[in-house]
Amino acid sequence: MAAQGKKEHLYKILVIGDLGTGKTSIIKRYVHQFFSPHYRATIGVDFALKVLNWDNSTTIRLQLWDIAGQERFGNMTRVYYKEAVGAFVVFDVTRLSTFEAVQMWKADLDNKVLLPNGKAIPAVLLANKCDLASEGFLGNINQLDDYCREKGFHAWFETSAKENIGIEEAARSLVAKILENDETIDHPQPDGDGIRVGEEDGRAPKKTKCC
Amino acid sequence: MDPHQVTASLDVALNNPLSQSEESPWNRFFQDNDLRQLVSQDVVRTFPDNQFFRQDDVQQMMEDILFCYVKENPDLGYRQGMHELLAPILFVMNAEMRDVERDESLTPVLKVVMDPSFIEHDTYAIFTELMEMVEPWYSCTGLEADQVKARQQASLAQRKNMSRDPRTSRPFEDNSEFYGPSSAISRKLDVVHNILLKKADEVLYHHLKQLSIPAQTYGIRWIRLLFGREFPLPNVLEVWDALFADGPSLVDYMCVSMLMHIREVCESFTFNMFIDTLHYIQGVCSNLCM
Numbered sequence: 023m024a025a026q027g028k029k030e031h032l033y034k035i036l037v038i039g040d041l042g043t044g045k046t047s048i049i050k051r052y053v054h055q056f057f058s059p060h061y062r063a064t065i066g067v068d069f070a071l072k073v074l075n076w077d078n079s080t081t082i083r084l085q086l087w088d089i090a091g092q093e094r095f096g097n098m099t100r101v102y103y104k105e106a107v108g109a110f111v112v113f114d115v116t117r118l119s120t121f122e123a124v125q126m127w128k129a130d131l132d133n134k135v136l137l138p139n140g141k142a143i144p145a146v147l148l149a150n151k152c153d154l155a156s157e158g159f160l161g162n163i164n165q166l167d168d169y170c171r172e173k174g175f176h177a178w179f180e181t182s183a184k185e186n187i188g189i190e191e192a193a194r195s196l197v198a199k200i201l202e203n204d205e206t207i208d209h210p211q212p213d214g215d216g217i218r219v220g221e222e223d224g225r226a227p228k229k230t231k232c233c
Numbered sequence: 234m235d236p237h238q239v240t241a242s243l244d245v246a247l248n249n250p251l252s253q254s255e256e257s258p259w260n261r262f263f264q265d266n267d268l269r270q271l272v273s274q275d276v277v278r279t280f281p282d283n284q285f286f287r288q289d290d291v292q293q294m295m296e297d298i299l300f301c302y303v304k305e306n307p308d309l310g311y312r313q314g315m316h317e318l319l320a321p322i323l324f325v326m327n328a329e330m331r332d333v334e335r336d337e338s339l340t341p342v343l344k345v346v347m348d349p350s351f352i353e354h355d356t357y358a359i360f361t362e363l364m365e366m367v368e369p370w371y372s373c374t375g376l377e378a379d380q381v382k383a384r385q386q387a388s389l390a391q392r393k394n395m396s397r398d399p400r401t402s403r404p405f406e407d408n409s410e411f412y413g414p415s416s417a418i419s420r421k422l423d424v425v426h427n428i429l430l431k432k433a434d435e436v437l438y439h440h441l442k443q444l445s446i447p448a449q450t451y452g453i454r455w456i457r458l459l460f461g462r463e464f465p466l467p468n469v470l471e472v473w474d475a476l477f478a479d480g481p482s483l484v485d486y487m488c489v490s491m492l493m494h495i496r497e498v499c500e501s502f503t504f505n506m507f508i509d510t511l512h513y514i515q516g517v518c519s520n521l522c523m
Contacts, residue, residue, distance in 0.1 A: 041313060042274040060281035063274075065314045065462075066453030092313045097416060101449045119267075 039112030041091025047183035103135040147178035369417035422448035
């Protein structure tokens with residue numbers, strides 16, 4: 023604990039989605055403020071740490087787990103998901119198949135990790151490479167609000183690691199939700215039982231900034 | 234095969250791009266395109282700092298080799314990491330064939346054997362041999378998702394039964410609970426971490442356990458790429474020489490010795506430095522000369 027009663031949190035956050043959707047690029051942009059088109063394919067899992075000065079009294083350390091796009095097909099994700107409190111699910115707006123995989127990733131997540139109170143961990147959907155977005159896909163992208171409600175995403179954002187769009191906002195949204203969960207889980211009932219709220223997946227998704 | 238050119242089958246119900254039939258030549262055409270796209274995504278990001286792999290013809294060759302390998306081994310499919318096993322082979326084949334081409338003192342037989350116009354074929358053959366050895370470490374992920382789920386449920390049920398019975402408590406339950414019976418790489422990592430490392434360096438074993446660092450967080454990459462990212466390319470080739478000479482079990486001992494190599498640094502890490510520890514372990518030997 024730091025001086026003056028400063029609060030520190032350490033959160034494990036997963037970054038998942040099909041291969042080549044830009045998970046590593048998003049993380050590098052978020053953590054190192056940097057973009058390169060030349061990242062190698064992630065094999066297994068990679069890690070990054072982001073320290074956030076959330077407010078004057080709170081420091082947050084985010085442990086970002088960058089999980090290889092093909093790992094969903096294995097049974098290794100259970101090890102990687104353990105004790106995570108939030109997730110980004112990433113798809114590539116230029117490839118429909120990566121969007122179709124989103125619900126598979128979400129299901130995999132919900133099957134293998136839960137918050138201490140038994141609820142799903144908050145997940146934010148990232149529509150990445152929005153700088154390359156094609157007309158056709160953007161036509162559907164406004165339906166993502168409904169999609170997120172249906173699939174239990176906390177929110178969705180259009181992002182571009184290349185142009186630095188939407189990533190900070192998405193992270194703030196996820197961290198805010200995690201902090202909120204933290205308070206409801208930690209304080210009212212240590213047991214965690216019985217806090218099951220009717221509205222399973224929280225608030226209506228926030229609107230994204232436009233691309 | 235390009236269905237645009239196929240005229241043999243005149244059954245238009247089958248031979249048209251909208252046909253849903255498995256036998257439609259178009260079906261295969263689209264599947265092959267998807268596969269090429271998948272492979273290509275990794276090929277273009279192979280060794281980004283090495284100019285050799287930035288050449289279009291080299292990338293095309295890699296894509297063709299991987300595509301053919303997957304077509305020949307459909308059960309395994311394309312798994313990420315294969316591209317980085319292929320890359321060093323192609324790199325060496327290219328260098329050696331160019332050398333032979335220039336060297337006038339060599340016998341005509343050797344010139345034929347090392348004919349650069351067959352680099353793709355020869356590389357494919359060697360890559361296929363290498364895959365024979367490492368295939369089990371990739372194939373654990375080749376299961377269909379529902380198959381994996383069924384197995385997990387089975388093992389979950391089994392665990393529940395077992396945990397009620399104190400007589401069957403297992404020594405390695407921390408890791409073993411996570412994977413089903415099919416996962417060869419997990420079993421391998423289990424051996425590395427819970428048996429070999431524990432035996433060789435019990436203090437380090439407990440330290441990693443305390444930091445909640447399971448072997449899967451670093452070992453998957455080490456093993457699938459045969460340490461291809463842990464050493465600079467020239468050293469990778471030396472490591473591979475040893476692995477090929479000695480056989481696959483050397484991989485396990487390599488892992489243990491790499492961990493022990495960094496034990497002092499590892500031990501000084503605390504929980505808050507979890508990420509640093511993992512980075513350090515993952516990148517363990519990048520500056521180490523063999």
